[in-house]
Amino acid sequence: MKTQIVIVGGGAAGLELAAKLGAHYGRKHHDIILVDCNRTHIWKPLLHEVATGSLDANLDEVGYRSHCHRWGYRYFYGSLAGIDRNRRRIRLAAIQDDRGREVIASHEIRYDYLVLAYGSVTNDFGTPGVAENCTFLDSRDQADRFRDKLLDQCLRVSRTMASDPSGDAQVRVAIVGAGATGVELAAELYNAADALGYYGLEVFDRSRLQVTLIEAGPRILPALPEQLAAAARAELEALGVRVLVDTPVVEATAEGMILRSGERIGADLQVWAAGVKAKPIAEGLDGLELARSGQVVVRPTLQSESDERVFAIGDCAFCKLPGSDRPVPPRAQAAHQMADAAFANLKRMMADKPLVDFVYKDHGSLVSLSRFSTVGSLMGNLVGGRMAVEGRLARFIYLSLYRMHLLAIHGWIKGSAMIAISHMNRIVRPRLKLH
Incomplete structure (x- = not known):
């Protein structure tokens, strides 16, 4: 059976990681799966330009289906509903069209290694209205x-x-x-x-x-x-x-x-x-340790504190490195660096080599x-x-x-x-x- 690596979230961190894993391993012995609730990717820091019309997203977006064909991974359209860590399965919510008709029923995907990269959403801090x-x-x-x-x-x-x-x-x-x-x-x-x-x-x-x-x-x-x-x-x-x-x-x-x-x-x-907070997951994350912000608490290796086979990268990860009094900030540069670190550690883990700690390099703002x-x-x-x-x-x-x-x-x-x-x-x- 192929080693199956599932990445949930096709933002900057998840998409870069999927491309790296797909290009490195191909499809022969590994099955790299990217799950995202959108059909296309656009770099999140550009959304303010899309909002004003200064940027035509149709020219800059990346279609996951064509991208996965080029880079050797598979793409699943759907939203994460929950995780079953004992069985190593994730559950995807049912997909409905604009008339409420079911397009794809709720279903499960197995994993050997899981990478959570589903990003963040705006935090309204409970402000009325x-x-x-x-x-x-x-x-x-x-x-x-x-x-x-x-x-x-x-x-x-x-x-x-x-x-x-x-x-x-x-x-x-x-x-x-x-x-x-x-x-x-x-x-x-x-x-x-x-x-x-x-x-x-x-x-x-x-x-x-x-x-x-x-x-x-x-x-x-x-x-x-x-x-x-x-x-x-x-x-x-x-x-x-x-x-x-x-x-x-x-x-x-x-x-x-x-x-x-x-x-x-x-x-x-x-x-x-x-401000932002981690994107909420409807059925929860099966006991994974979460920070107050809802982010998944990870070790310096980017593995979840609760499960060594589950990684978290990007905005949904709460990564407080040794010697630092603050977690790694939710920035595009952090997502890019975490994708590189997760790629290196997944390769080391599958080769039974010791993992290395993530080192965040703040290149400024x-x-x-x-x-x-x-x-x-x-x-x-x-x-x-x-x-x-x-x-x-x-x-x-x-x-x-x-x-x-x-x-x-x-x-x-x-x-x-x-x-x-x-x-x-x-x-x-x-x-x-x-x-």
């Missing part, structure tokens, strides 16, 4: 829905201004959470507003956009050095963003946000980007303010996060992170071709995706 009234940016579907709502609101304001030029109609957007996602989305909205004038909304410009960025903490971008966060805030405010810090939100309503101070922030569109600016710090583990970069150099490095991901999942030949094609698309494709 958030789930009902706010948009999250955890998936392409959510980003697409936000873009549709944004375009509808822009069209509404444009038509109102055409009939009453003296009016003060605006598209009001409230974003809660001033980490990378919230800050990048706020800037990208102004890039989209500038571009809409080219595509039929002649009376619409950035002056009709009212963006409020709300942060409960003392400053925006806590992962960056204070001077870079201050520079990013100055750039946002120059664009027209109202930035509020030390400002907790106590409720989200259909009309907008209610702050602890009692102030109400009116909004046509509301985005909640205030970068935040893109669309075409307006990019700020960040590099080589945080080497120089304490003090090498500040801004402008064109920072933008180049920021884009390089995505190029590295493309090379990891497609290989050098196809990955390089896709990078070249993306440069051409910037010239020949429209500036915004409007459908």
Whole structure:
């Protein structure tokens, strides 16, 4: 019987690991299976660009079925419902179509080794009204829905201004959470507003956009050095963003946000980007030790504390390395490094060799303010996060992170071709995706 390795989650960590295992082992003696609840993969840090129409996800997404054929693994469409560790089985939930008819019944997949890489979702911290009234940016579907709502609101304001030029109609957007996602989305909205004038909304410009960025903490971008966060805030405010810090939100309503101070922030569109938590699993994980955040607690080898045959990588892993007082942060660079470490340890485990500890190398943080600016710090583990970069150099490095991901999942030949094609698309494709 073939050795079966099941990877749950086709995000940055899971997809890179599946490609590495498939390319290394092939199909002769190993069966590498990737399970994901989507049919395509898109790099999660790009979702704010999909949400504003700055990026056409149809050009950048990766179809799992074609990718698995190329890299020697199998793909199963489905969502993890639960685990039976004694029998070494995972259960996938039934799949239904949009009319509620069952497409695939609930079923099980056996494993010899299991890798959990199902990622994270936005954490609303139990704030009343958030789930009902706010948009999250955890998936392409959510980003697409936000873009549709944004375009509808822009069209509404444009038509109102055409009939009453003296009016003060605006598209009001409230974003809660001033980490990378919230800050990048706020800037990208102004890039989209500038571009809409080219595509039929002649009376619409950035002056009709009212963006409020709300942060409960003392400053925006806590992962960056204070001077870079201050520079990013100055750039946002120059664009027209109202930035509020030390400002907790106590409720989200259909009309907008209610702050602890009692102030109400009116909004046509509301985005909640205030932190993440592990994606909940309906039937649980059969006793695997979990952190308060719902993440799977892992050893330095990335094996679960509860089961040596179960690994966890990426955002769903709670990995607190020796000598560190904090777990590895849920970042794309951590997911990439964990995929490499899990690949090495799975090979060692199957060869009856001792496993090695994961070593996280913090290469710093970068935040893109669309075409307006990019700020960040590099080589945080080497120089304490003090090498500040801004402008064109920072933008180049920021884009390089995505190029590295493309090379990891497609290989050098196809990955390089896709990078070249993306440069051409910037010239020949429209500036915004409007459908």
